[in-house]
Amino acid sequence: xxxxxxxxxxxxxxxxxxxxxxxxxxxxxxxxxxxxxxxxxxxxxxxxxxxxxxxxxxxxxxxxxxxxxxxxxxxxxxxxxxxxxxxxxxxxxxxxxxxxxxxxxxxxxxxxxxxxxxxxxxxxxxxxxxxxxxxxxxxxxxx
Amino acid sequence: xxxxxxxxxxxxxxxxxxxxxxxxxxxxxxxxxxxxxxxxxxxxxxxxxxxxxxxxxxxxxxxxxxxxxxxxxxxxxxxxxxxxxxxxxxxxxxxxxxxxxxxxxxxxxxxxxxxxxxxxxxxxxxxxxxxxxxxxxxxxxxx
DNA sequence: TTGCGTGCAAAGGTTTTGCATGGCA
DNA sequence: TGCCATGCAAAACCTTTGCACGCAA
Numbered sequence: 001x002x003x004x005x006x007x008x009x010x011x012x013x014x015x016x017x018x019x020x021x022x023x024x025x026x027x028x029x030x031x032x033x034x035x036x037x038x039x040x041x042x043x044x045x046x047x048x049x050x051x052x053x054x055x056x057x058x059x060x061x062x063x064x065x066x067x068x069x070x071x072x073x074x075x076x077x078x079x080x081x082x083x084x085x086x087x088x089x090x091x092x093x094x095x096x097x098x099x100x101x102x103x104x105x106x107x108x109x110x111x112x113x114x115x116x117x118x119x120x121x122x123x124x125x126x127x128x129x130x131x132x133x134x135x136x137x138x139x140x141x142x143x
Numbered sequence: 144x145x146x147x148x149x150x151x152x153x154x155x156x157x158x159x160x161x162x163x164x165x166x167x168x169x170x171x172x173x174x175x176x177x178x179x180x181x182x183x184x185x186x187x188x189x190x191x192x193x194x195x196x197x198x199x200x201x202x203x204x205x206x207x208x209x210x211x212x213x214x215x216x217x218x219x220x221x222x223x224x225x226x227x228x229x230x231x232x233x234x235x236x237x238x239x240x241x242x243x244x245x246x247x248x249x250x251x252x253x254x255x256x257x258x259x260x261x262x263x264x265x266x267x268x269x270x271x272x273x274x275x276x277x278x279x280x281x282x283x284x285x286x
Numbered sequence: 287t288t289g290c291g292t293g294c295a296a297a298g299g300t301t302t303t304g305c306a307t308g309g310c311a
Numbered sequence: 312t313g314c315c316a317t318g319c320a321a322a323a324c325c326t327t328t329g330c331a332c333g334c335a336a
Contacts, residue, residue, distance in 0.1 A: 006310050006315050028301080043318035048301060050316090067207050067214055067325075070300060091263055102263075106256045113249045119277030120234060120245075130269035134262030149290050149335050171326080186293035191326065193291095211301080213325060 010042055014050050018060070018075040025063065025090075025099055027070040061125040065092055065099065072099065076125065089124050093133035100133055153185055157193050161203070161218040168206065168233075168242055170213040204268040208235055208242065215242060219268070232267050236276035243276055 017034055028047050035042045051073060054060035063072040089107050091100040107124065114120040160177055171190050178185045194216055197203035206215040232250050234243045250267065257263040 008310070008316060010317070045302080045319080046317055052302095064207050064209055068299085068327095091265075094266060094269070100263075102261065104256075104261070106253060106260075110249060110253050113247075114272075114274070117249075118245065118247070119280055120243075120272075120274050121280055122234075122272055122274040123237060126237070126273035128270070129257075129263075129265055131257070131263050131265040137262055137264055151291055151335075153292070184293095188294080188327080189292055195327095211324080 009040070010046055011050060013040055013042065014047070018054075022075050022077065023101075025072040025074045027072055029070055063090060063099075063126065063128050065128060089127055089129060091129040091131060091133065093136055094130055095132050095136040098133055098135075099128075102129075152183065153189055154193060156183055156185065157190070161197075165218050165220065166244075168215040168217045170215055172213055206233060206242075206269065206271050208271060232270060232272060234272040234274060234276065236279055237273055238275050238279040241276055241278075242271075245272075 013035065014031065017031060028044075028051060031047050031051070032042065032044060051060060051062075054075075055062045055073070059076060061074045061076055063074070065072050088101055088103045091102050092098070093100065111122045111124065114122050156178065157174065160174060171187075171194060174190050174194070175185065175187060194203060194205075198205050198216070202219060204217045204219055206217070208215050231244055231246045234245050235241070236243065254265045254267065257265050
């Protein structure tokens with residue numbers, strides 16, 4: 001699916017970084033910084049272009065968290081385009097800013113419901129919920 | 144709640160525009176364009192600053208749809224900070240780009256579930272779902 | 287008169303793009 | 312050798328900010 005016509009050193013570097021970060025999220029800048037000191041820094045454009053490809057390929061997911069901050073990416077391993085994989089969602093806490101992974105069958109239920117009753121095929125990989133996380137709710141003395 | 148120390152003509156203009164658009168979404172640019180021809184154009188900064196105030200006041204909701212496109216706003220009338228109002232969500236179609244309003248009790252259910260079982264207070268006013276809308280699903284011949 | 291609101295223009299940050307070069311096949 | 316990928320720098324985009332002026336109270 002990806003037009004990986006050529007295989008380059010930069011691609012490999014990026015992929016190994018992605019595998020390291022599996023289960024977490026990172027920004028384009030994180031990638032840049034990660035390679036900055038090394039003898040093989042990656043150009044900005046390269047990073048963005050490679051990430052874009054991986055997103056198109058479904059191996060990477062891009063989250064728009066906030067227009068002020070950079071986009072977050074998450075490596076999802078191999079292609080998940082068929083959406084048969086786990087439905088985990090992300091929740092961004094509006095208070096502490098944490099990006100929380102949420103695995104919940106209730107969400108699977110919602111996905112089914114939307115599909116069957118509204119004709120909508122939800123993309124859990126891109127959807128970000130906003131709200132207040134457990135921790136912040138508990139610390140909520142004032143506001 | 145809003146620090147409406149002064150009342151200005153621009154504020155009134157903006158508010159009447161917002162009331163016109165109730166139930167739809169618009170961008171800062173939409174506002175700008177709406178007043179562009181008129182004898183009372185609004186400055187960019189003014190628009191953003193006023194919108195920001197209204198968001199802080201809870202009378203306006205801001206959606207981050209896509210970092211490439213401008214933020215979407217929606218007028219919610221009076222303050223909805225207590226979130227006792229309707230829980231309608233937005234769904235952004237990844238194919239046609241439409242931003243769809245979705246009123247569904249299943250979503251209310253989800254809100255309750257997240258609160259009771261995960262301690263998460265979802266903010267429907269900011270949450271945007273991504274997926275493929277009904278129309279696009281039906282037109283889905285290729286891809 | 288006081289000081290907030292306005293508006294222009296410039297700055298800010300992230301992401302994209304043009305173009306010449308480098309490297310894979 | 313052919314062509315994609317790279318990387319630098321510049322551009323693009325939306326949004327914010329500085330500053331002087333205007334206007335509400």
